[in-house]
Each structure stands twice: as C-alpha cells, then as structure tokens.
Amino acid sequence: MARWEPGARERLVVAAVDLFTEQGYDATTVAQIAERAGVTKSTFFRYFPDKRELLVAGQETLSRLLAEGIAEASAGASPLEAVAAGLERASGAMGPMNRDLGPRLKAAVAASTELQDRDALKSVGLAAAMTAALIARGVPDPTAHLAGELGVLAFKRGYARWSEDDRGAERELAYYASTALNELRAASASLG
DSSP states (O other): OOSSOTTHHHHHHHHHHHHHHHHOTTTOOHHHHHHHHTSOHHHHHHHOSSGGGGGGTTHHHHHHHHHHHHHTSOTTOOHHHHHHHHHHHHHTTOOHHHHHHHHHHHHHHHTOHHHHHHHHHHHHHHHHHHHHHHHHTTOOHHHHHHHHHHHHHHHHHHHHHHHHOGGGGTSOHHHHHHHHHHHHHHHHHTTO
16 A cells, blocks of 8 residues: 555545445444545544545635635625625535535434534534624624534535536535525525
8 A cells, every 4th residue: 555645635535435325323433434545544544534524624714715705895895695605615626526525424313323423524614614704804703603503504405406406517605605605695585
C-alpha cells in the first residue's frame, strides 16, 4: 500500500460510504475502509479521528465558504440574498465526486442512528456559520437564525436533488440550492 498517494482523503471517504452502504456502519471497521481505499490504517488516522468523522469530511471548508459568500454579498442584499450568495460560493466547491456520493451517503445515514446524529450536528454547524456571518452583516439575531436555518435546508434539499437528478451532471449544485431557497422563501411567505 502506498503511504502518500494523492487523493487518499477522497478515496477514504468513497470507500467508507461504499462500505457503510454495503454492510452497514456498525459492521464496517477502520481497517476495512483503509484497505478498500488502498492506504494503511495510520494513513486513515492522519485524516480522520474515527470512522464517524468521514461523514463530515469538508464541513469546516463548507462552513467557511458559506460564511465568506454571505460576507461578500452586496451591501444592500437582504438576509436571504446574502444566504443565496453563500450557497453559490459553497456550491462551487462541490464536484462530481460529491454528486456521485449523494445517494449512497443518504442510504448510509438512513441506516444508522449514529450517522443520523452526526449529520444533525453537521447541519447545526452549518447553520451556526451562516447565522454568525449574517449577524456580522448587522442582521438582527432572530432574522439571522431563521435565514441560516433556511440556508441549511436549501443546501440539503438542493444537494439531494442535484445528486438524484439525471440532469445533475449538466447543472451545477448552485442551481438546485438556489431553486430550493426560492421555494422555501415562497413557502415561508405563505405561513401568514
């Protein structure tokens, strides 16, 4: 096994998602993930503290990109327009590997309460990043929290549609996230 082949982190994520889907999260070991990825166990631990953390690979980067997009939105942007800018920025970092992993990752999470819990924590972290970025723009606290939560929901809905839609390969994630945000905006307006 090669020690420092390029793409080891990505191969570990793909191997883990495949194994979680094939045999379940609980039955999958770190050793199996490393073997499937073509790396050593010690290489696995250079990238991840445990197998659960594979689910949130890239969360810090995603949170940073969402916050940067919000911060860089035009000065007159509404809170949801700023969130849309954050979604656009973060979506640009998602490529074909992210799209291909979507359905398998969804199945793995659905089959494991531990992964469902970790996925929920990921959502909380993304919402907190967007909320903080909105508050830094001067958006009042309740509005910032609501917009941040809508942003997470739009990202998750957009990602699911992007990864499941045959046209997802033709369209960028940003299209799906933006569409989802517009749908959520319309739905919230109908609440009365």
